[in-house]
Amino acid sequence: MNLVIVESPAKAKTINKYLGSSFEVLASFGHVRDLPAKNGSVDPEANFQMIWEVDPKAASRLNDIAKALKEADKLILATDPDREGEAISWHVLEVMKQKRALKDQKVERVVFNAITKQAVSEAMKNPRQIDGALVDAYMARRALDYLVGFTLSPVLWRKLPGARSAGRVQSVALRLVCDREQEIERFVAQEYWSLVATLATPRGDTFEARLTGADGKKIQRLDIGSGAEAEDFKQALQAAQFAVASVEAKPARRNPQAPFTTSTLQQEASRKLGFAPAHTMRIAQRLYEGIDIGGETTGLITYMRTDGVQIDPSAIAQARKVIGEDYGNAYVPDAPRQYQAKAKNAQEAHEAIRPTDLSRRPASLRSRLDQDQYRLYELIWIRTIASQMESAELERTTVDIEAKVGARNLELRATGQVVKFDGFLAVYQEGRDDDGDDDESRRLPAMSEGEALQRRELAVTQHFTEPPPRFSEASLVKRMEELGIGRPSTYASILQVLKDRGYVRLEKKRLHGEDKGRVVIAFLENFFARYVEYDFTAALEEDLDRISNNEISWQQVLRDFWTDFTGAVEEIKDLRVSQVLDVLDQMLGPHIYTPREDGGDPRQCPSCGEGRLNLKAGKFGAFVGCSNYPECRYTRPLAADSGAEGGDRVLGKDPDTDLDVALKSGRFGPYIQLGEAKDYQDSEKPKRAGIPKSISPADIDLDLALKLLSLPREVGLHPETGQPIKAGIGRFGPYVQHEKTYASLEAGDEVFTIGLNRAVTLIAEKIAKGPSKRKFGSDPGKPLGDHPTLGAVALKSGRYGAYVTAGGVNATIPNDKTPDTITLEEAIALINERAAKGGAKGGAKKKAAAKSKAADGADGAEKPAKKAPAKKAAAKKAPAKKAAAKTATTSKARTAKTAAAAKPAKKAAVKKTASKASG
Known part of the structure; x- marks a missing residue:
């Protein structure tokens, strides 16, 4: 028997049918190992040795593979034909070696570009070994992203409170968006005028011609800059005699675009x-x-x-x-x-x-x-x-026209294009990011040189130049590709991370840089400029590609990067938060402090009139506050008008009930509501619907709101059970449900359009993965590392959402953080904050309090005298229980973390001090 490993269960089922009974095909369900989300998973001092950890969800699947392998004659690794697929095969093979499931079985690697019987059969005839260069390139990329994330993100948290995180490629993509925002803000509109005459041939055919020259000088688009100039040309054209100066028709060919990448x-x-x-x-x-x-x-x-x-x-x-x-x-x-x-x-x-x-x-x-x-x-x-179709054959025509009035000679031009043979255009024409008119569909009447023309109309129009458009998702991907930033498999995830972290928002199909994203980029451009430069990132991508081609050692690429990167981190370690804020305040000034209508100082505090507005940082990010704090407590978001979209608004009427459909703001975020309490009887409450994270409240209109209110909807009946399958949006996002099985969807908007076939597949895949471990108390969670005093830290999914836990202290993850990207440092801060508020239960609560006091005493913090004996006793007790955890933590890290745990002890004093430091 031959054992074949692929990624997905759907692929496994299909390939098993193709290969027959002598093959057993099992799915890995994607990656099976990754670097643990804690410090030390990549060790630069040990030639970048990596510690790989098996995903808890993959453990049972790997056991199944190991069990099947013991009965197999050959192991065939048939994961996807890219770097990630090569890495999955390598990980599976390494785990099998560790489990000693491999004896004398032959190991082969096969790849197929399509899942068809012919493609799979052909691939099986041409096996190879795992490509070590591709695995090296994967490890280099994974190590780089890990090292940047775990080195740069803590710097952000310390120097820029409220910041989320920064990544190697995503930060450069974010810079593109933020640079465009700056271009738009700096843009000054320029006035210009155009003159377009509607002319007629002797046969009565009309066409349009634009003024392009006067008295021997060319007139460009922006050359007529005032109404007075435009009026002068208008009077001249109204009195002019028009004639065709020349007609030029040129054949042209347009070739089709290549197939899709x-x-x-x-x-x-x-x-x-x-x-x-x-x-x-x-x-x-x-x-x-x-x-x-x-x-x-x-x-x-x-x-x-x-x-x-x-x-x-x-x-x-x-x-x-x-x-x-x-x-x-x-x-x-x-x-x-x-x-x-x-x-x-x-x-x-x-x-x-x-x-x-x-x-x-x-x-x-x-x-x-x-x-x-x-x-x-x-x-x-x-x-x-x-x-693969024939080229389109075109004829491009240019007609130059003379307009004479007295001694003046004005010039106009008309252009048009005729499709002689449509070729591939009969099937396909590539889309555009703009709405420009390139005269591709304009056809000119037949004209000859010297022919007189009559003026029918004359349009004189005022225009203003417009700022460069914000990136759409398509144009940002195109720009990243042009700059050599990222790779095909990374574009989608980069954009998704930027949206998930609230750094950008998608509004009317355009990407807007949010304030928190702009603050992060301003920080990186000032203190880590090299690492958000386009050329540097593109050059690093080329080095990673050279690793793929076996041209350079992956450890050498990491060494070169790490030496300079750690040096940059070291340079700013002594900077105070106030110094960082002063630099960012200066850089973001044009965005934060827009000119006042009365011409006054935009930095003058509108509340007290005496203080000066400046940038501050708080727990939830940067904001603008008065320098007279605490006497003046005026604050606002970074952008003066950023709160304009807040508040409730009525979207329209529900056609079925004639009740108002409103977008409202609640303590847990925006939501949709149908009618008001007065519209319902007795204790019945107005119907409400949540808004998926993937949808911006600014994009909600009546049609979308009604769709959200219609959920859950019935997709259809399951073909085997005859029971309904429903689609809706729940606590964990969009889902489909069949009886007691819930399967998550992968995009918020799919919930409105998902069909029965796809829903049945998702339900089947969820059942194949086994029962959910979301039940309270049964989920071992995702390990994040060790708390300095409370032991192991884990990320779990509970009855009320995702949370982190250590030593019996549970801390809910705030809405502004994404559970999948939570780091050990963030988790420790949340747990410390929760412990100080009494977050543990029973004995765990007492232990947490004692350990927190021990940390306070060990850190030498100033406390009231009557508390000292209790702290001293606890300080003696804590090391005995968690000595192993403490020895694994450096003194410097322990000092920072225990200081965070000690914060609430003198809450008022610390809060006041922190506010002054931020100022």
């Missing part, structure tokens, strides 16, 4: 379908894993993480056949089109994204796919077909 697919799906990059990749994953066709699950597209633009010769031949059948032989070029792009990393130099079988027209699959799957498959299909 990961980046171009994300961009086009964003422009044409309105999909977020993360949503695009999730839909593409499902199309890659396949659907049931004729009783057999078949992958519909090739692997979706690639920067290659070439496609297999057999697919080209099939595309040419389909083009001839559907559009005619005139649309089939004489020779197949070949596309080439320089791959930036070897593991992603695969085929472009294309349908596995181009004879499967989108219409034939409409009934088998949900709406989003169908739309994305159609987009991929037509792009692939168009890439």
